[in-house]
Amino acid sequence: MTLDSPLARLPGIAITPDAIEVLADAASYRRALFDLIEGATRRIVLVALYLQEDEAGQEVLDALYRAKAARPELDITVVVDLFRAQRGLLGAGKQPGNAAWYQAQRRLQGLDVAIHGVPVQTRELFGVLHLKGSVIDDCVLYTGASFNNVYLHRFDRYRLDRYHLLRSPALADSMVQVVRQIIDGDATPRLDQPDVPDSRSLRGKIRRLRERMRQLQYRVALPVSEGLRVVPLLGIGRGNALNYTLCALVRAARGELVVCTPYFNPPRMLMREIRLALARGVQVELIVGHRTANDFYVAPEEPFSASAALPYLYEDNLRAFARRQHRALERGQLHIRMWNDPGHTFHAKGLWVDQRYSLLTGNNFNPRGFNLDLENALLIDDPDGEWLAPRQAELDGIRRHTEQVDHASDLGEKGDHPKKVRTFLRRLRYTRLEPLIKRML
Incomplete structure (x- = not known):
């Protein structure tokens, strides 16, 4: 790769080989997720297309509430797609969606675990939140999986994805900063609280959010161009x-x-x-x-x-x-x-x-x-x-x-x-x- 190639010009973060761990399968990913949540001391930012109301989803939400109860100062944020959270499963008929479950769980627990819905377009058909990578303290748990029974191999069936654990404060900070910028505004309502705004009332705000997201990029302090590095895109x-x-x-x-x-x-x-x-x-x-x-x-x-x-x-x-x-x-x-x-x-x-x-x-x-x-x-x-x-x-x-x-x-x-x-x-x-x-x- 020459120094003038587009790949060489990408700002990267230096990382050591032992700081990138490949998790073998969905069951290993599930164990790593719960271990990290249990040991979190500063922040938990979970990002996925959806957090499903099923046994695995309930375990994830329970783990978050337990962590918040044990350490009230812990900053916990969950980010999911707004429209996916407000509808049922495809082909399953009319359902209230996961947002109703989030609200019921918050009333039951009485703790502040923020769940934000992000609309990428004014309709789900035209774009969804496909952002990946959850951050727990200074660890990035990167996978294409969402949170439900099959992605977490809760029962007999699994859905194979890729699962990587990267220990890098700089990468974790960069990814959290982008999430914070996305949910900073009134186009990304709290789904764990009642009276979620109607999508029609959000249309103008959603368009402005999309334009703002087009300008976002991961910020890398002290970028490197040589040696083992990770480039967030x-x-x-x-x-x-x-x-x-x-x-x-x-x-x-x-x-x-x-x-x-x-x-x-x-x-x-x-x-x-x-x-x-x-x-x-x-x-x-x-x-x-x-x-x-x-x-x-x-x-x-x-x-x-x-x-x-x-x-x-x-x-x-x-x-x-x-x-x-x-x-x-x-x-x-x-x-x-x-x-x-x-x-x-x-x-x-x-x-x-x-x-x-x-x-x-x-x-x-x-x-x-x-x-x-x-x-x-x-x-x-x-x-x-x-x-x-x-x-x-x-x-x-x-x-x-x-x-x-x-x-x-x-x-x-x-x-x-x-x-x-x-x-x-x-x-x-x-x-x-x-x-x-x-x-x-």
């Missing part, structure tokens, strides 16, 4: 710095590129860089969730909903890509791995470039992540190979339940889809809504 909307960095990472690949995503629907600018990487001889590996490992998957014998067609749409995208790149597949330059641990789901995302860069992110590498949602990432830059063993161990763990796709035909055909899925997708194509739907997913 933030982005919202088209043309943001995070999007350009993602593409720059793929562009920087010379020997090896690994792309991991549960939903194969890359935006054009990222797909272009992947094609160019293949053209210049880079070994490219895609790790993608099998349709049955998709969190939207519904078995054919169960009631059909529009969201149940999404896993098949992603599979169609991957099949089309495999057909276009069949020569790279045949010569072993392109590797496609499908993750499938029956009964469980897949939610891991990230980039690994050569033996140097590792990107932790909640970004799904799709048009929605590039254009609508509030996203962030942590880029680990390891120019001297100080952190290669944990990096490789994590990749090996992700590959554990994968199968190699040797030909596009291994992914089946559109005609194999259940009849209701075929009918729904055919209607999308006839009405020319498919490109629009792909941009919203």
Whole structure:
């Protein structure tokens, strides 16, 4: 990497190899989360798309209230998406949403555990809070997971994500500062308190908040450009710095590129860089969730909903890509791995470039992540190979339940889809809504 490259100019925070810990699985993440909450002395800032009203969610909220009762001076803030917190689960009918539960728990506990709802757009369809990374004292617990039974492996089922614990006061301070700036205003109401403002009354404030978020970046005091470092990145909307960095990472690949995503629907600018990487001889590996490992998957014998067609749409995208790149597949330059641990789901995302860069992110590498949602990432830059063993161990763990796709035909055909899925997708194509739907997913 030359000093004038865009990656070299990114402000990074120096970190030692032993300060970055890879947690092996969801159960390990759950234990680390509760241990950190129990031992917190100054601050707890939990950030996720949602904190669900279920057994695991109740355990998280109980742990926060216990910590507050034991240490009243502890500053505790939970940040979730405003609209996601005020509706029920998709396909579950009319429900009061998690906000009603937050309020009931506050009345029961009588303690101040602030839960803020952040609206990224005036409607959930057009953008959600996809920010990742919780801070407890000087530790950053970074994962794409939210808080519920399956993400925390509370019972038999788990949803595989990536889990990293970074011990860095500078990184923790930088991430907390951004969260504080986001919730500093009347567009991010307290959801644990009654009388949450109606979304219509917040529209003007939400638009102003989104404009303010577009200007936000992580501040790094004493940035470094050499040695092992972590670079925090933030982005919202088209043309943001995070999007350009993602593409720059793929562009920087010379020997090896690994792309991991549960939903194969890359935006054009990222797909272009992947094609160019293949053209210049880079070994490219895609790790993608099998349709049955998709969190939207519904078995054919169960009631059909529009969201149940999404896993098949992603599979169609991957099949089309495999057909276009069949020569790279045949010569072993392109590797496609499908993750499938029956009964469980897949939610891991990230980039690994050569033996140097590792990107932790909640970004799904799709048009929605590039254009609508509030996203962030942590880029680990390891120019001297100080952190290669944990990096490789994590990749090996992700590959554990994968199968190699040797030909596009291994992914089946559109005609194999259940009849209701075929009918729904055919209607999308006839009405020319498919490109629009792909941009919203």
